[in-house]
Amino acid sequence: MANDVKTGSETIGAAGPRGKMTLFKDDRAEDIGAIILTVLVVAVIVVWKMK
Amino acid sequence: MVFSNIVVAVDGSTASQEAVDHAVDLARHSNAVLTGIFILDSQWPDFIGNDWQSSKGARQGFLDHIRVEQEEQAAAARAQFESASGGLEHATFHVHAGDPTDVLIEQANSDKTDLLITSRRVFQVSGRPSLKALGTTLARKALRPILLLP
Amino acid sequence: MSNESPGFFRQLPSALPGLALIILTMVVIRNWIEPWMTDAVVFGSKGWLVKVTHLNYILLGIICGLLYRNILFGGKMPEIFSNGFKLSRLMIKTGIIMLGSLYTFSAIVQLGAMAIFLIGGFVILTIIMVLWLGKAFGLDRSMTGVLANALSVCGVSAAVATSPAVEAKASHVAYAIATILGFGILTMFISPFIGHALNLTDLQYGAWIGTGILNSGQVLAAALAFNPNVAPGTAVSVAEIWNIMRVISIPFAVFAVTVWYWAGRDESDATGKKKSLGTLLVEKFPVFVIGFLVMVFFTSMGAFGDVGLKNGPPASETIKMMRLWMTWIFGFGLVGLGGYIDFKELRQAGGTPLKLGLIVGTTKYVLALIVVFLIKDYLVAI
Numbered sequence: 001m002a003n004d005v006k007t008g009s010e011t012i013g014a015a016g017p018r019g020k021m022t023l024f025k026d027d028r029a030e031d032i033g034a035i036i037l038t039v040l041v042v043a044v045i046v047v048w049k050m051k
Numbered sequence: 052m053v054f055s056n057i058v059v060a061v062d063g064s065t066a067s068q069e070a071v072d073h074a075v076d077l078a079r080h081s082n083a084v085l086t087g088i089f090i091l092d093s094q095w096p097d098f099i100g101n102d103w104q105s106s107k108g109a110r111q112g113f114l115d116h117i118r119v120e121q122e123e124q125a126a127a128a129r130a131q132f133e134s135a136s137g138g139l140e141h142a143t144f145h146v147h148a149g150d151p152t153d154v155l156i157e158q159a160n161s162d163k164t165d166l167l168i169t170s171r172r173v174f175q176v177s178g179r180p181s182l183k184a185l186g187t188t189l190a191r192k193a194l195r196p197i198l199l200l201p
Numbered sequence: 202m203s204n205e206s207p208g209f210f211r212q213l214p215s216a217l218p219g220l221a222l223i224i225l226t227m228v229v230i231r232n233w234i235e236p237w238m239t240d241a242v243v244f245g246s247k248g249w250l251v252k253v254t255h256l257n258y259i260l261l262g263i264i265c266g267l268l269y270r271n272i273l274f275g276g277k278m279p280e281i282f283s284n285g286f287k288l289s290r291l292m293i294k295t296g297i298i299m300l301g302s303l304y305t306f307s308a309i310v311q312l313g314a315m316a317i318f319l320i321g322g323f324v325i326l327t328i329i330m331v332l333w334l335g336k337a338f339g340l341d342r343s344m345t346g347v348l349a350n351a352l353s354v355c356g357v358s359a360a361v362a363t364s365p366a367v368e369a370k371a372s373h374v375a376y377a378i379a380t381i382l383g384f385g386i387l388t389m390f391i392s393p394f395i396g397h398a399l400n401l402t403d404l405q406y407g408a409w410i411g412t413g414i415l416n417s418g419q420v421l422a423a424a425l426a427f428n429p430n431v432a433p434g435t436a437v438s439v440a441e442i443w444n445i446m447r448v449i450s451i452p453f454a455v456f457a458v459t460v461w462y463w464a465g466r467d468e469s470d471a472t473g474k475k476k477s478l479g480t481l482l483v484e485k486f487p488v489f490v491i492g493f494l495v496m497v498f499f500t501s502m503g504a505f506g507d508v509g510l511k512n513g514p515p516a517s518e519t520i521k522m523m524r525l526w527m528t529w530i531f532g533f534g535l536v537g538l539g540g541y542i543d544f545k546e547l548r549q550a551g552g553t554p555l556k557l558g559l560i561v562g563t564t565k566y567v568l569a570l571i572v573v574f575l576i577k578d579y580l581v582a583i
Contacts, residue, residue: 100287
């Protein structure tokens with residue numbers, strides 16, 4: 001496999017951290033993050049308009 | 052012109068076989084150090100970046116699936132390089148990670164590379180569509196000698 | 202919970218530059234560019250840009266995003282902005298959950314039923330077409346499976362979810378994705394035009410693009426490009442019900458295609474690849490839908506005051522502000538979406554996936570338009 005180092009061969013630049021396209025753990029966590037963000041946004045609006 | 056360091060892009064395909072054969076011949080004649088390289092494409096997450104996913108493992112499952120294929124490809128490339136460069140004294144094989152186009156340009160322009168040899172069709176076996184233009188981009192951006200095979 | 206996910210809050214500071222760029226872009230567009238376009242005299246007519254091209258802040262945002270990536274940054278998002286752009290999907294999801302405040306339960310049931318009927322019909326039609334054309338073009342089974350799901354259900358999301366289960370080859374999937382994205386981007390820009398030219402109602406337009414456009418983000422963009430208002434009965438409120446139905450159907454579609462794929466293969470290879478429907482549902486159920494439904498629930502209970510239905514009392518201040526904020530949140534999310542459009546990849550799309558994708562995609566897009574025209578009398582307003 002790519003990461004084996006044999007005589008006369010090596011792997012340069014770690015095959016990299018597994019690239020993710022979200023700052024969250026996975027896409028489900030992103031969904032939950034969106035729910036939390038919604039709660040925050042709605043709370044701010046409700047409090048704002050209560051005054 | 053003396054080439055003491057030759058780099059060849061290898062992906063295990065028939066297209067890259069010709070490049071490897073040329074590279075081995077040249078290295079033998081000029082007694083050069085030959086380096087075979089394969090590049091694990093790091094651009095897949097970005098390529099599928101704007102799609103919607105909600106499930107736990109779909110995106111990572113997909114990226115892992117692609118990675119497995121790429122690692123198989125790397126192993127095939129290594130085997131191809133090792134069998135072709137059998138008799139050479141100074142032959143090494145490296146696996147890089149990154150955008151194949153960028154890494155190849157960087158290799159071509161490195162002071163340590165006297166000549167980069169590659170097929171135009173390299174890295175297309177398991178590549179993204181834009182890698183079809185790799186040869187053209189390389190030809191445009193290379194500042195040091197390259198040998199571009201069909 | 203997201204809070205526990207390793208690194209989210211640690212990565213957040215690195216997202217600030219990208220986020221700032223996105224927000225700045227939207228602020229400039231909405232405060233200066235849009236007003237300028239409304240007043241600008243082009244070809245001797247005031248506001249031509251808005252009246253004829255239907256460019257609004259949504260499409261402008263996407264265009265800015267794609268100009269950033271493809272022109273300004275030469276094809277790749279610079280490291281400094283990339284984490285900020287990764288947050289764009291979070292914003293779109295947040296906006297969609299907030300959209301729950303546009304519906305009552307009865308409206309959801311009415312729209313949902315219509316959506317199931319239309320989407321279901323088109324899923325069957327699309328799958329039949331893909332299977333038939335796949336055979337005609339000599340496409341292998343795994344690719345046919347990926348395209349069947351991608352073209353019938355949810356575009357790239359479905360392609361990504363299906364590929365590992367049917368052992369699709371990377372380069373094949375790549376071409377399928379490029380085709381679907383390209384088709385989606387094209388339809389996203391021309392649909393508002395067509396919709397206005399044909400004088401479609403919001404309901405007709407929403408139902409049409411909800412059925413005919415493949416990717417979630419592009420459905421959202423096309424809906425807001427047609428009518429940027431976020432209120433009950435606007436294009437976005439209709440199209441997003443369609444979209445949610447499609448996202449929910451992804452696990453089912455993956456299951457169906459996996460079963461179909463492995464039915465034609467030696468069973469002994471299938472160990473570990475085939476998952477039961479139950480497992481798939483647990484793994485793939487879109488959790489945001491729960492948030493959306495909770496939002497619908499609170500709205501139906503009157504938690505945020507009147508929603509401003511037709512012939513009813515006007516919307517409360519809270520609801521109005523929520524709608525305004527939604528337009529901003531969607532705006533931010535869609536600048537980010539534009540930032541992921543990579544012309545380099547789209548230009549090189551080709552081969553059988555392109556042919557098949559274009560044939561099936563166009564057929565679906567046109568047929569869906571005809572269907573919403575024919576059944577317009579049944580499309581009751583909500």
